[in-house]
Amino acid sequence: MASGTSQPRKNPGTRTYKRIPTTLDANPDIPQPRPDANAYRLDPTAPNPPPTTYTAPDFSHTQPRMRSEKQSIEEKTADKFAAVDELLKTWKFDTIGDFLSILFYNKPRGDPDPRGTTHAHAVAQFLRGRSKIKMCDILPLVYHHKASYPTKKSADSHEKKSMFSTAGPENEINHARPFMSTWAARLVASEARKQVGRATRDDPDRPEEHSRFRASSNGRTNAHVVTWPELLANFSITKIHAKYCLRLPLPMFLTESMAAPSTKGVIFVRKRRPHPMIQVGAIASFLISRNRYANGDLAMALGVWHVACKSHVDVKRVYCRLGSAVSDTTSHNALNAMSEADLVALRAEIAEATERGEREGCLLVDNVQKYCDVYEEGVGRQSQMKVGTAGTWVRLDGCSPGAFHAKPYYDQVAKQERANLETGSLYDSIDWKHIKTIIPLQWVRALVEFEPKLHHLLPEVNIMFRVTLAIRPRPPNKITSCQPLGTNSEHSTETQGMRQAIKDFDNQTGIDSDNPGNLLSWIRGDGASFAAVLNLINYSTPVGTFKNKIGTPEIWHTGATDLNSTSANHHGPASSSDPSSLSKCFNIAGFKRPSNVKSCDYYPTVRNLSLIWTAKVLDCWRLHFDVEDLHEYFQDLAQNDKLPTLIDLIQDAIPLYDRYATQGAIRASLSAAEATHPDRFNKVPVGSPWTAPSNASDRTSPDLDDLDLPGLADIIEPDTPTNPSPPKKSDNAPTAHTETEGFTGDRVLRNSQIFLQDFGWWIEFGHAVPEGDIGRVWEIMKIWIFKFAGSSHQNYVNYLLEVYCMLRYEASKGLSDAILDNWLLKIKDELGHCLPADLHQEHYNKWLEDMIQKHGGEFDNKYYRQTIAPNVHHFLQMKKEVETAFEFKPRGQTHTSPHSRPELQLLLTAFKEEEVHLFRSGRSLGHAAVNQFARGWKRLDAGKLTAFLEKSTALGDFLKEIRRSENPDVDMDSDSSSESGDRSSDIHGDGSSDVETADNSSSIRGVDSPTPSIPSSDITVDANEPEDDGEDLSDAHLSAGSENSEAEDEDGKIEGNGEVDPNEPDDDGIDLSTTHLSTADRENGLEAMEAKNAAAEGEGTDEEEEEESDEEREEPESESDDEEV
Structure with missing residues (x-):
C-alpha cells in the first residue's frame, strides 16, 4: 500500500433496518400478532454511509487510521444507553415485559417451537451461563433496583409488607422486589419440605x-x-x-x-x-x-x-x-x-456352648431390698421392706475345654483330700516371700506420693506393681461382658429363697436345672448369698436338682468385712487419749467418728483409715531418716543432687517394714527386755522415758458408746439355728484396759504396729483389685483366713476355707484357672479399672432399689423383670453415651473428697510429739488392740479348723458311700491315700504352685531377697489383750432394714500387707514352730504343749475361753513368756 493514501473503512455508525413483509400483511382482517424479533433483520440493500477520512495533525503527511479511536468506559456506556433508547423508540413491543416474555418464551412439551434459530440459541447460551453477562448478574440488578420497591407515596406502598410473604397469591404483587422475595421463599420452602419428607x-x-x-x-x-x-x-x-x-x-x-x-x-x-x-x-x-x-x-x-x-x-x-x-x-x-432380644441371644449362646459340652458363663446373685414408706396408711397400705433377688450372667474368658465338667470335680470331692489340711500347711501356702516384698513397696509408694521431689519415681513404682511383682494379672484387652437378668421377689439369704431364685434365673438363661448333664454351674455372690448356695448344694448333691452347682464368696464384701473388723479393733473408746487409737486420730484430723464402728460407711472409712495409715508410715520414714521434717530433708537432697533411687528406697523400706509391721515386731513391743535387747536385730528406737499420767482423766475412760460391747462368748457361730438376740449390757461394764503390774512393754507402739500390719494388708488388697491382679488378691485373702478366725467375723473363716479347699484340693487346673481369671471383672479397657463382681452388681442394685422407691410395686413385677432389670447395664452405658455425644466432660460417679494435706500434717505432728513409733517402756493409755492374726492361728490350731473339716467333708463321705454301694468291689479309700497331694491352681500363672514361691517375686532389680521363712514363734497372742467385740458382722450390712443395706460398696484404691514369724513362742505359751513337723511328731509333742498351755490359760479350750465372764477376762494373765528373748 502506497504511503500517504487512505483506504475507506466501514463506518461503525447507524445501520438501516427494514421490516421483511410476511403473509399476514396481505390480509388486514387477520389480527396482527406482536412483532417478532425475527422480522427485524439487516437490509442488505441499504447503502453504507460514506467513509470518513482522518488526518494526523502531528505528521507531515496524512495516513488514514485502520481502527477507530479507543473509547473510554463512560463513552461506551453512553453509546449503549443511546442505542437502548433508540431501540425502545423504534421497536414494536408494547412493554419490556412483553419483550422479555417473547425473549424467554418456553414452549410447552410437544408443541412446535416458533422461535428462530438465532433467538433460541442466544437465550439458551444466556440461561446456561455461556455468555459474559449471566443471570446471576441480572437478577441482583432487578432485585436491588430502586424502582423494584414501592415508595412511601406509591399507591402500592402496602406491598412493602409483602416481602417474603407466606400468604396470599404471588401474582397480586406488582413490585419486583417483594414478588421475587416471596417467590424465592415459597420455592425454598417447597424444596425443604420435599427433603424432610425423603429423610x-x-x-x-x-x-x-x-x-x-x-x-x-x-x-x-x-x-x-x-x-x-x-x-x-x-x-x-x-x-x-x-x-x-x-x-x-x-x-x-x-x-x-x-x-x-x-x-x-x-x-x-x-x-x-x-x-x-x-x-x-x-x-x-x-x-x-x-x-x-x-x-x-x-x-x-x-x-x-x-x-x-x-x-x-x-x-x-x-x-x-x-x-x-x-x-x-x-x-x-x-x-x-x-431386653427380649438380648435374652433370646443369650439363651442361644448358652445352648450352643452346652451342645459343645462347655459352660462359658456364671451367675452372679445378690439380694436387693428397699424400705418403702407409705405416707397415707390404711388397709393394705403399710410401710414395708421390699425384698428381692437380682442376677447377672457374666461371660467367662479364657476357659480351657472341659473346665466345668462335673465328673472330675466330684471325683476329687469323693477323695476327701481336704481332710489333710492343717494349720501349718495353710500357713505355708501363703507366699510370705512375696508379702515381705510387696508391702515394703507399698511403704515406698506412700512416701513417693507424699513427697513432691520423689514424684518422678511414680512410673517406676507402678511398673514394679504391674510387672515385676505381679502374680496373676488379668490378661489385657479382655473386657467382661455382662447380661443382667430379670429380678424376682425371693429371699436369697434363705435356702429355699435361693433355690427358687436360681431356678428362675436358670429358666431365663435356658439352663435345665433338672438335667444339668456333666456341666457345673458357677454361682457367686456376697457372704450371705454364698452361705445359702452352699446349704443348697449340700442339701441337693449329688442327686437333687442343684447337684451341679459350685459357689464362691465375692471379693468386695470380703474386703468390706475386713474393713469393719479393723475399724472395730482399733477405734477404742470415743474419748481415748491413746494416739495410736483411731478415735484419737479421728479427733486430731477432724474426722467424724462412726456411730457404729463395727459397721461403717465404706468410702469415708476407707479414706480416713488410709490417711491415718499413710501418716503412720511417713512417721516411720521420718524416724528412719532421723529428721524433723521430710519435706525439708528431701529439699536439701534435691539441692545437692542426692535424691535416692527407687532401689535405695526399697532397701530402706524392707527393714523398716520388718521393724513396725510384722508379728515379730508386735511381740517384741510387749517387753522392754526384748525390745531393747542388744542382740535383737532391727530394734525400734527408744524414746523419752514414759511417765504415767498422774490424773485419772488423762487416761482413757470408758465411753458410754462402748459399754455394751460383747465379749467372745457372744460370737455367733455360723451353725447357730436361730437368729441370736442382741447382746445384753453387762452389769459390770468393761472398763479401760489396764496392764498387769510390772508391765514393761509399750502398748501404744504395739497398737500402732498391729494397725500398720492389719490395714497394710487391706492396702495391698485394695491396690491389687483395680489392677486386676487376682494372684496378689488371693494371697491377702489367705492371710485373712487367720485374721477372721481371730475376730468376730467367724462366718468368713468358713467361706474362705471352703474356697481355699475347693481350689487347692478339688478343682481341676482348668476349673481353678477359670475361677481365678474371671473372679475380677474388667468393664473398661483401661489400666486400673478392674473391679469385683459383687461391687458391679451393687451398682445395678442401687439403680433397682431407687426405682422401686419411685415406681412402687414388687421386684417380680413385669416392669422390673422385663423393662428395667435386664437393661440396667445399658442404662448406665446410655448415660455415658449421651455425655460423650453432647461433648460433656465425664462426671464423677462418687462424691469428691477435699484435699487431705491439712489432716495429714496434723497427724504427722501428733505422732512426732507423742513419739508413737518410739519404744517407751511402760506406756499404756487404756486402749489395747487385738492381734487378730495370732489369735486366729490359735483358734484354728486349737480345733476350729478340725471342726470345719469334719463338717465340710460330709459331702465327700456321702459321695463315697454312694459309689461304694454302686461298686462294692472297689476300695474307695485307695484313691484318697494314693493321691493326697496339692491340686491347687497355678496361682502364679507360670507353672509354680501357690505353695511354692516364684524366685522373681522378691528379686527386685538389685534388691537383696528377704528371708522367706518366717518363724511361727513370732505369732504371739498377748495374754493381757482384751477380747474382741464378738459380734459376727460378716453380713451385718445385708440385714433387712439396715440403713446401710447397700453395704456402701466400692473398690477403694488402697493397699496393704502383713507378715508373720512362726518360730518364736507366743505369749500364750504355745510353740507354733511345731507346725512344720510331721503329724506324728506333732502328736508326740501335744502333751508338753498342753501342759505349757494349761499353765498359761488354766487348760481352757477355745470354747471355754469364749464363755468366760467379764471379770475373768479383765483379770490379767502371766506375761512371763513375753519377757523371754
Whole structure:
C-alpha cells in the first residue's frame, strides 16, 4: 500500500433496518400478532454511509487510521444507553415485559417451537451461563433496583409488607422486589419440605442407617424393631450431623443461617451451645413431626435416656410434645423388645456352648431390698421392706475345654483330700516371700506420693506393681461382658429363697436345672448369698436338682468385712487419749467418728483409715531418716543432687517394714527386755522415758458408746439355728484396759504396729483389685483366713476355707484357672479399672432399689423383670453415651473428697510429739488392740479348723458311700491315700504352685531377697489383750432394714500387707514352730504343749475361753513368756 493514501473503512455508525413483509400483511382482517424479533433483520440493500477520512495533525503527511479511536468506559456506556433508547423508540413491543416474555418464551412439551434459530440459541447460551453477562448478574440488578420497591407515596406502598410473604397469591404483587422475595421463599420452602419428607424414610443407599425404629411389631408387617446395638451405634451427634448434611442440605443451610453465630461473615462454633447440635436437635424434631415413626435419630434414644435418668413423668411428657423424645409408653415398649432380644441371644449362646459340652458363663446373685414408706396408711397400705433377688450372667474368658465338667470335680470331692489340711500347711501356702516384698513397696509408694521431689519415681513404682511383682494379672484387652437378668421377689439369704431364685434365673438363661448333664454351674455372690448356695448344694448333691452347682464368696464384701473388723479393733473408746487409737486420730484430723464402728460407711472409712495409715508410715520414714521434717530433708537432697533411687528406697523400706509391721515386731513391743535387747536385730528406737499420767482423766475412760460391747462368748457361730438376740449390757461394764503390774512393754507402739500390719494388708488388697491382679488378691485373702478366725467375723473363716479347699484340693487346673481369671471383672479397657463382681452388681442394685422407691410395686413385677432389670447395664452405658455425644466432660460417679494435706500434717505432728513409733517402756493409755492374726492361728490350731473339716467333708463321705454301694468291689479309700497331694491352681500363672514361691517375686532389680521363712514363734497372742467385740458382722450390712443395706460398696484404691514369724513362742505359751513337723511328731509333742498351755490359760479350750465372764477376762494373765528373748 502506497504511503500517504487512505483506504475507506466501514463506518461503525447507524445501520438501516427494514421490516421483511410476511403473509399476514396481505390480509388486514387477520389480527396482527406482536412483532417478532425475527422480522427485524439487516437490509442488505441499504447503502453504507460514506467513509470518513482522518488526518494526523502531528505528521507531515496524512495516513488514514485502520481502527477507530479507543473509547473510554463512560463513552461506551453512553453509546449503549443511546442505542437502548433508540431501540425502545423504534421497536414494536408494547412493554419490556412483553419483550422479555417473547425473549424467554418456553414452549410447552410437544408443541412446535416458533422461535428462530438465532433467538433460541442466544437465550439458551444466556440461561446456561455461556455468555459474559449471566443471570446471576441480572437478577441482583432487578432485585436491588430502586424502582423494584414501592415508595412511601406509591399507591402500592402496602406491598412493602409483602416481602417474603407466606400468604396470599404471588401474582397480586406488582413490585419486583417483594414478588421475587416471596417467590424465592415459597420455592425454598417447597424444596425443604420435599427433603424432610425423603429423610423420614431410610436411605436405600445406606442400609446401616435407620431413620425409623419400631418399638414393637404385631407380626403382620416387616417392621424393623429396635435393638440395643443399633440404638447405641446410631446415637452420635457427629454421625447424625453428617447424615443431615448429605440428605438435608437445604434445611441444614437454613438452620445454620439461623443458629450459627458469625464475626465479619465468618461462622464460628460456640463452646457452650454449639450450633451443629442445635441444628441436629431441631431437624430431628422436624422429622418426627412429619412422621411419627421417624424416631431413629434422636427421639428413640433420648426417650430411653429419660428412663435411664429416671426423669419425672411431666418432663418426659413435655419433651415428647416438643418432638425431642418418644413417649414414655413407646420407650417402655422399646425396652421390652430390646431386653427380649438380648435374652433370646443369650439363651442361644448358652445352648450352643452346652451342645459343645462347655459352660462359658456364671451367675452372679445378690439380694436387693428397699424400705418403702407409705405416707397415707390404711388397709393394705403399710410401710414395708421390699425384698428381692437380682442376677447377672457374666461371660467367662479364657476357659480351657472341659473346665466345668462335673465328673472330675466330684471325683476329687469323693477323695476327701481336704481332710489333710492343717494349720501349718495353710500357713505355708501363703507366699510370705512375696508379702515381705510387696508391702515394703507399698511403704515406698506412700512416701513417693507424699513427697513432691520423689514424684518422678511414680512410673517406676507402678511398673514394679504391674510387672515385676505381679502374680496373676488379668490378661489385657479382655473386657467382661455382662447380661443382667430379670429380678424376682425371693429371699436369697434363705435356702429355699435361693433355690427358687436360681431356678428362675436358670429358666431365663435356658439352663435345665433338672438335667444339668456333666456341666457345673458357677454361682457367686456376697457372704450371705454364698452361705445359702452352699446349704443348697449340700442339701441337693449329688442327686437333687442343684447337684451341679459350685459357689464362691465375692471379693468386695470380703474386703468390706475386713474393713469393719479393723475399724472395730482399733477405734477404742470415743474419748481415748491413746494416739495410736483411731478415735484419737479421728479427733486430731477432724474426722467424724462412726456411730457404729463395727459397721461403717465404706468410702469415708476407707479414706480416713488410709490417711491415718499413710501418716503412720511417713512417721516411720521420718524416724528412719532421723529428721524433723521430710519435706525439708528431701529439699536439701534435691539441692545437692542426692535424691535416692527407687532401689535405695526399697532397701530402706524392707527393714523398716520388718521393724513396725510384722508379728515379730508386735511381740517384741510387749517387753522392754526384748525390745531393747542388744542382740535383737532391727530394734525400734527408744524414746523419752514414759511417765504415767498422774490424773485419772488423762487416761482413757470408758465411753458410754462402748459399754455394751460383747465379749467372745457372744460370737455367733455360723451353725447357730436361730437368729441370736442382741447382746445384753453387762452389769459390770468393761472398763479401760489396764496392764498387769510390772508391765514393761509399750502398748501404744504395739497398737500402732498391729494397725500398720492389719490395714497394710487391706492396702495391698485394695491396690491389687483395680489392677486386676487376682494372684496378689488371693494371697491377702489367705492371710485373712487367720485374721477372721481371730475376730468376730467367724462366718468368713468358713467361706474362705471352703474356697481355699475347693481350689487347692478339688478343682481341676482348668476349673481353678477359670475361677481365678474371671473372679475380677474388667468393664473398661483401661489400666486400673478392674473391679469385683459383687461391687458391679451393687451398682445395678442401687439403680433397682431407687426405682422401686419411685415406681412402687414388687421386684417380680413385669416392669422390673422385663423393662428395667435386664437393661440396667445399658442404662448406665446410655448415660455415658449421651455425655460423650453432647461433648460433656465425664462426671464423677462418687462424691469428691477435699484435699487431705491439712489432716495429714496434723497427724504427722501428733505422732512426732507423742513419739508413737518410739519404744517407751511402760506406756499404756487404756486402749489395747487385738492381734487378730495370732489369735486366729490359735483358734484354728486349737480345733476350729478340725471342726470345719469334719463338717465340710460330709459331702465327700456321702459321695463315697454312694459309689461304694454302686461298686462294692472297689476300695474307695485307695484313691484318697494314693493321691493326697496339692491340686491347687497355678496361682502364679507360670507353672509354680501357690505353695511354692516364684524366685522373681522378691528379686527386685538389685534388691537383696528377704528371708522367706518366717518363724511361727513370732505369732504371739498377748495374754493381757482384751477380747474382741464378738459380734459376727460378716453380713451385718445385708440385714433387712439396715440403713446401710447397700453395704456402701466400692473398690477403694488402697493397699496393704502383713507378715508373720512362726518360730518364736507366743505369749500364750504355745510353740507354733511345731507346725512344720510331721503329724506324728506333732502328736508326740501335744502333751508338753498342753501342759505349757494349761499353765498359761488354766487348760481352757477355745470354747471355754469364749464363755468366760467379764471379770475373768479383765483379770490379767502371766506375761512371763513375753519377757523371754
